[in-house]
Amino acid sequence: MTPVTVRRWAWIHKWSSLVCTVFMLLLCLTGLPLIYHHEIDHLLGNAIEAPKMAPDTPKADLDAVIAAAKARYPNKLVMYMSQEADEREIWYLTMGDHPTDEAFKSVAVDARTAKVLAEPSFEGTFLGVMFHLHVDLYAGLWGKLFLGFMGLLLVVAIISGVVLYAPFMRKLEFGQVRRERGPRVKWLDLHNMLGIVTLTWALVVGATGMINTWADLLVKYWQATEMAEMTAPYKDLALPSKLGSMQKAMDNAVAAEPGMQVAFVAFPGTAFSSPHHYGIFMHGNEALTSRLYKPVLIDAQTSEITDRRKLPWYLTALLVSQPLHFGDYGGAWMQFLWAMLDIATIFVLGSGLYLWLKRGGQARAPVRKDDEEVIAERQAPAYAAEGEAR
Amino acid sequence: MSGAGSFRRMWGAPVALAILTAIGLISALLGDGVWDYVSAVALGVPTIACAWYGLRR
Numbered sequence: 001m002t003p004v005t006v007r008r009w010a011w012i013h014k015w016s017s018l019v020c021t022v023f024m025l026l027l028c029l030t031g032l033p034l035i036y037h038h039e040i041d042h043l044l045g046n047a048i049e050a051p052k053m054a055p056d057t058p059k060a061d062l063d064a065v066i067a068a069a070k071a072r073y074p075n076k077l078v079m080y081m082s083q084e085a086d087e088r089e090i091w092y093l094t095m096g097d098h099p100t101d102e103a104f105k106s107v108a109v110d111a112r113t114a115k116v117l118a119e120p121s122f123e124g125t126f127l128g129v130m131f132h133l134h135v136d137l138y139a140g141l142w143g144k145l146f147l148g149f150m151g152l153l154l155v156v157a158i159i160s161g162v163v164l165y166a167p168f169m170r171k172l173e174f175g176q177v178r179r180e181r182g183p184r185v186k187w188l189d190l191h192n193m194l195g196i197v198t199l200t201w202a203l204v205v206g207a208t209g210m211i212n213t214w215a216d217l218l219v220k221y222w223q224a225t226e227m228a229e230m231t232a233p234y235k236d237l238a239l240p241s242k243l244g245s246m247q248k249a250m251d252n253a254v255a256a257e258p259g260m261q262v263a264f265v266a267f268p269g270t271a272f273s274s275p276h277h278y279g280i281f282m283h284g285n286e287a288l289t290s291r292l293y294k295p296v297l298i299d300a301q302t303s304e305i306t307d308r309r310k311l312p313w314y315l316t317a318l319l320v321s322q323p324l325h326f327g328d329y330g331g332a333w334m335q336f337l338w339a340m341l342d343i344a345t346i347f348v349l350g351s352g353l354y355l356w357l358k359r360g361g362q363a364r365a366p367v368r369k370d371d372e373e374v375i376a377e378r379q380a381p382a383y384a385a386e387g388e389a390r
Numbered sequence: 391m392s393g394a395g396s397f398r399r400m401w402g403a404p405v406a407l408a409i410l411t412a413i414g415l416i417s418a419l420l421g422d423g424v425w426d427y428v429s430a431v432a433l434g435v436p437t438i439a440c441a442w443y444g445l446r447r
Contacts, residue, residue: 166400174403175443190444196404197439200411287422323419330418333430337414337437344440 006167013160018356020153021349027147027209028346030134035327035338037127046125048108048118050089060114062091062247068114069093069107079104080272081246082264083111085283085290090117099269102140141216148213154206161195168192184358191351194344201341202348208321218314219271230297230307231274239275240268240301246278248303253280253296256305260284263293268300276300287329291319407436 033040041047066078076095083091089111096104108117122128136143169192172178177189195202250262266272266279273279278298283290293315296308311319323329327338414432417425 165404169400174400175439177443177446179447193443194440197407197436197443199404200408201415201433201436204411204415287418287425288420320419324415330426330429334418334426334433337430337433340437340440341433344437344444347444 001163001167006164009160009163013157013164014356016153016156016160017349017352020150020157021353023147023150024154025346025349025353027134027150028342028349030130032339032342033127033130034134035335035342040127044126046120046127048090048120050087050110050112050117053089053112057112059111062250063245064114065091065109065111066093066246068109068116069095072107072116072119073105076101076105078267079270080264080266083262085261085263085285088261092120099267100271144213144216148210151206151210151213155203155210158195158199158203158206162199165192165196184355187351187354191348191355194348194351198341198344198348202345204324205327205341208325211318211321212325215318216271218318222312222315223271223274226309226312227274227297230309231277234274234276234306237276242301243268244299244301244303246303249278249298249300250280252303252305253282253298253308256296256308257282257294260294273297277306278303288320291323291329292316293319407439410435 038047066081069078070076073095076097077099079094079096079099079101081091081093091109091111093107093109094104095107106120106122108120109115110117122131132138135147137147139146168188172189175193177193178185246265250265253262254260260282261284263281263283264272266281268277269275270279272281272295274297276299278300280296280298281293282296283293293311294308295311297306298304299306310316327334410432414429414434417432418429
């Protein structure tokens, strides 16, 4: 690499990192508790648990489940209902003033007795605050897209960092940290070591996080294209005045997709359905298929199937990118390693910032002419020039 | 030192760790049970490497 090339990459690395570092530190710090959100919910006593019953206890009629939630909020309508894959005894319903109400209320209903268990609160809780700071900075879609751009800068910073690894490591062994050479050299070596070791993980988590910020846009695009195609015959019909049976709709969906289970139901008018349809999203129960949804569109008046199609590639890519960002697909060990690698990334970011802040002091310090490494550590391009000259 | 030798010296460990991380990320995604343990071991190596090189005196 010529000194000019190194200088260019150093410029890219400096500016891409500088712009995103503060936000990346925020994302790493807020992401840490989010890795353990289930455990924290339990610790804080916010987790909802259904009373123990025999596993073969029959499930309540879904229309009774919906009625129970509606009794809590008679003036609101149901937006979504969902279940956790390992917690089929609870239905979570979100109730809003209109189908895209962002100030929705949540109600947890026992799937066997159709009794309301609790009203989970999220906004304003510790995890709710962490979630917003991590996902949208309380600024909705624009907040997400902004953080997505910061994620893009992180990816650029990682790639340029890898390019710069070679000129910096020419005379060093892998993992060598020169602790005896003062704090700046020590942290430079730690920055390079932690950065190159966590490279793949940070790249994958950064890139999948960025993809996740586009989720809203991808869903909107899907709704405007494939969903619009599937529901074209309904385009000019009047909106349904009274919704048909959800139980019947669910029975039809389950019969049409044997071997799959329901993940969530989108009610008419929400982002995942049409104004005339229930969108019942089914998933499989194996490692990968549990992450992939297949939507079954059901006429919200007759409860009969209108259409069912595989998700397009871009939504499949989005769904596969989610576990790779969350680290929630490999059990407790993976969660722990995710947390440790997150902390290692905090050190990479922090040391990078430190090296930039300390750049001036070193430059002004008297340089011993016989010690070319001092020059090297002071300035990457100088080091590269030295290296190329030999 | 030969070109290939110096490349190995500089990039051998980073490439090996990158491959291990990729195995760790993918195995738990495609399988459950034993694949989760494969993933834990494969992701554990870079994590331990961070601690080992970062903390040793």
